[in-house]
Amino acid sequence: MSDTLPMTEALHIAEHIARQAGALLRYYFERPRTFDHKQTLIDLVTEADRASEQLIVEALQKAFPEHHIVGEEGGGYGPPMEKTPYHWYVDPLDGTTNFAHRFPVFAVSLALSGPDMQPLLGVVYDPMRDELFKAQREGGATLNGRRLRVSRVDNLAEALVVTGFPYNRWTAEDNNVATFGHFARRVQGVRRVGAAALDLCWVAAGRFDVYWERGLQPWDGQAGMLCVLEAGGTVTDYDGRVSEAMWRGDAVVATNGLLHAQALEVIQHGDAAPRPLALSQPEGEGV
Ligand code: IPD
Ligand code: CA
Ligand code: CA
Numbered sequence: 567m568s569d570t571l572p573m574t575e576a577l578h579i580a581e582h583i584a585r586q587a588g589a590l591l592r593y594y595f596e597r598p599r600t601f602d603h604k605q606t607l608i609d610l611v612t613e614a615d616r617a618s619e620q621l622i623v624e625a626l627q628k629a630f631p632e633h634h635i636v637g638e639e640g641g642g643y644g645p646p647m648e649k650t651p652y653h654w655y656v657d658p659l660d661g662t663t664n665f666a667h668r669f670p671v672f673a674v675s676l677a678l679s680g681p682d683m684q685p686l687l688g689v690v691y692d693p694m695r696d697e698l699f700k701a702q703r704e705g706g707a708t709l710n711g712r713r714l715r716v717s718r719v720d721n722l723a724e725a726l727v728v729t730g731f732p733y734n735r736w737t738a739e740d741n742n743v744a745t746f747g748h749f750a751r752r753v754q755g756v757r758r759v760g761a762a763a764l765d766l767c768w769v770a771a772g773r774f775d776v777y778w779e780r781g782l783q784p785w786d787g788q789a790g791m792l793c794v795l796e797a798g799g800t801v802t803d804y805d806g807r808v809s810e811a812m813w814r815g816d817a818v819v820a821t822n823g824l825l826h827a828q829a830l831e832v833i834q835h836g837d838a839a840p841r842p843l844a845l846s847q848p849e850g851e852g853v
Contacts, residue, residue, distance in 0.1 A: 573702055573705070574705075576630075581698060583622055584690070586625065587674040591674065594613065595668070599612050599614070601613075606733050611639060615662055618658035619637045619639045619658035623637055626654055626676075630652065632644075635654040637785075652678060653678070654677070655675075660764070660785075660786060661761030661763075671692075671764065673693070675688070675788075677788030684703075685813075688788055688793060690789050697710060697767075698710055699714070699789075707792070707793045716775075717773075719825065724754050725825055726756075727775060727776040728757045728765045729746060729758060729777065732781035742779070745778070745833060752839070763789060769794050769797075769799060769822070775822050776822075777818070778820075784813070790820075791812075794820045800820070806826075
């Protein structure tokens with residue numbers, strides 16, 4: 567596949583488009599904003615999501631008229647999926663809730679995947695920090711041109727971990743709240759940043775050691791998952807498999823590799839998973 571499409575060039579174009587969309591988000595970030603609700607009361611879409619998607623889709627269609635594009639806000643564009651082996655997954659604004667509250671943590675995420683859902687390349691741009699993460703399958707991952715490597719932490723008790731919660735969490739039984747608690751009782755720190763694409767890229771950069779989440783969409787996770795893999799990390803579903811469900815985002819565990827088995831144990835066994843020894847707690851600081 568990569569014989570017919572020059573991947574390095576495609577990556578370069580995707581990077582350029584992501585930066586342009588990021589600049590647009592920065593512009594909207596400073597303006598008064600209005601939002602609509604999607605499926606649930608807490609699932610928002612702003613003017614910026616739509617404007618960013620329009621910019622990205624127009625630019626991708628110009629550069630790759632033969633490719634299919636899946637945009638979070640607008641659905642499918644271009645020739646039907648089955649007519650082309652090249653499928654773009656576009657999240658024009660990952661972290662919309664943050665954006666709507668002026669919490670400056672959000673990103674643009676673009677991935678190009680084959681019909682098997684496996685990403686060939688991915689770009690995530692964080693416009694507030696001007697950080698551009700990108701990866702090419704078997705070509706490594708970089709942050710602003712510097713090679714990315716996952717962390718070397720090998721004990722969950724010393725790990726900083728991150729997760730997210732689905733938009734149906736008010737009512738869904740499987741809303742990750744229990745698993746959050748199981749991790750909180752076993753790790754050094756647990757965070758909920760609010761942008762899955764950044765969660766994954768920050769695992770690739772060694773800022774986080776573990777990420778887990780259920781109920782993502784392909785546009786949330788594809789680019790970031792490739793960054794983790796190309797930075798030497800491990801990505802699987804909750805059963806520990808590299809599966810289509812994982813690539814779709816149904817269930818994702820992304821780690822530095824060294825912590826993968828420990829993270830899966832918490833996800834799969836909950837309270838029955840081993841806890842760090844109380845003995846390792848410094849005297850006088852314990853609960
Ligand atoms: C959401 C964010 C969030 C994750 C949700 C996603 P959006 O994307 O990535 O961190 O927990 O599952 O839907 O709606 O801000 O593009
Ligand atoms: Ca998203
Ligand atoms: Ca989005």
